[in-house]
Amino acid sequence: MSLLSVESLACAYGTQSIVEDVNFAIEEGDIACLLGPSGCGKTTILRALAGFNDVSGGQIIMNGRTISALNRTLSPEKRNMGMVFQDYALFPHLTVADNIGFGLRNLSSGQRREAVKSVLKLVRLPDLSQRYPHELSGGQQQRVALARALAPKPSLLLMDEPFSNLDTEMRKSLSVEVRDIIKEQGLSAIMVTHDQDEAFVISDAVGVLSQGRLQQWGSAESLYYRPENLTVARFVGEGELFEARCVSADAFETELGVLPVANNQSCPLAQSIQLFVRPSEIKPIISVDTSVEATVMSREFMGDTVRFRLALPSGRVITSTCHERLDFKPGDHVGISVTTQNPILFT
Structure with missing residues (x-):
């Protein structure tokens, strides 16, 4: 059984259809990517997975349980998913430690401190717990956002264009580092991006989206060497x-x-x-x-x-x-x- 199954998913804003008939599955321990240009519907799908958006058709199944269907949406806090936002969404008035510990209020203060210490070590920021977001570089802020998402030990990590605010070299190095961290923890993850290089570096499986439809789902190599249509061929490489x-x-x-x-x-x-x-x-x-x-x-x-x-x-x-x-x-x-x-x- 797959960790996550998306079946005939459709999403709309009012009467405007955004995505239609999207189907894919994520296995335990896999990192997947939804790849496509701006406006293709990839972030809408991610928000539906997180429970932020309702679906207008189809269903989302997590560990054999339907978490989204027409007129039925399990609230985000009950999905056991972590979210890394494009703009990091760190609280500017809280320290790094308090940002990470914000979602751990169910733990005692001692347990929370240990959890924060452990996850800061994991993202290679063990000595920055008392810094504030404005005192950090873009790459450090991204690591803090990742640490905050990892701290509650989610079953699935969702990442929305996580490297888009970084320069090219930082984007390359951090994408490899994030993949290593996710794999080291044995987690599963889904990322959305418009950057083909980024998708190929971090992902085990890639889905190419265009105009609200999933054009192809598979490994980076299968998309590059065996594209099913011209849209996929052109999006994953020049030609x-x-x-x-x-x-x-x-x-x-x-x-x-x-x-x-x-x-x-x-x-x-x-x-x-x-x-x-x-x-x-x-x-x-x-x-x-x-x-x-x-x-x-x-x-x-x-x-x-x-x-x-x-x-x-x-x-x-x-x-x-x-x-x-x-x-x-x-x-x-x-x-x-x-x-x-x-x-x-x-x-």
């Missing part, structure tokens, strides 16, 4: 869509040339399909007679990679991202090599 026509059982013809069908994927003869190619699969090469020729429009050195913009004979401009330090310059005429180890095809 270009090309018309393709099967010219043999193991090859198809595109604007990039004739490309082999890899991984034993069948290609019905003469069938028109669409091929989604990522920038890392496109490489400029010294032109040869058999290659499709392109013109280098720009070259950007990105550190570990070099990024090219290439103009095809049709005038279409595509992007190539290479780990090799290629020295082609704007204006150079180059050939194009395409390596599709895991071709993404749409019919």
Whole structure:
């Protein structure tokens, strides 16, 4: 039995539908992520899980018990869930220790002190108990918010865009650290974010949301290499869509040339399909007679990679991202090599 099951979930504000027919499940010890652009409904789902929003259809089941259904909502304080808010929501007039202990009023003062001490050690802030929120950095405030959510020992941790207020480097390091803390405690968690890198780093399972519907649910690798539709393919990574026509059982013809069908994927003869190619699969090469020729429009050195913009004979401009330090310059005429180890095809 899953820790949490969301079945045919629908949420609305008045007569306006926000999410429809959302289905997914969370297993014990898993970290899951709802990934999507602003306005897609991911925070609405999180608030429904927490009990802050009613549902207009479907149900939410926790440990075999229905906690949300139409005209039936278990109050948030009875759900045994912890919540980390986007803006941290720390009380400015309370110390770190008092912020964390705020939800532990059922414990004696001694038990509360020990619980606060233990969770501060867990989030690597053992010496900051008497500081106030304004005396902390953004990363420290985020750790305090996490500590406050963890202190009551919830069955499920909910996180709403928890790293969005941090700079890029802090976001990367803290997301790894938070994942380690959650895993160390054997907890389950659901995070919402619009950042694909963040979702991939922290999650065991990712659900891509668009326009209130769950497009696909699975591991980061399955979403990246086997997207079920173009919305998912484009949201979890850059790419270009090309018309393709099967010219043999193991090859198809595109604007990039004739490309082999890899991984034993069948290609019905003469069938028109669409091929989604990522920038890392496109490489400029010294032109040869058999290659499709392109013109280098720009070259950007990105550190570990070099990024090219290439103009095809049709005038279409595509992007190539290479780990090799290629020295082609704007204006150079180059050939194009395409390596599709895991071709993404749409019919």
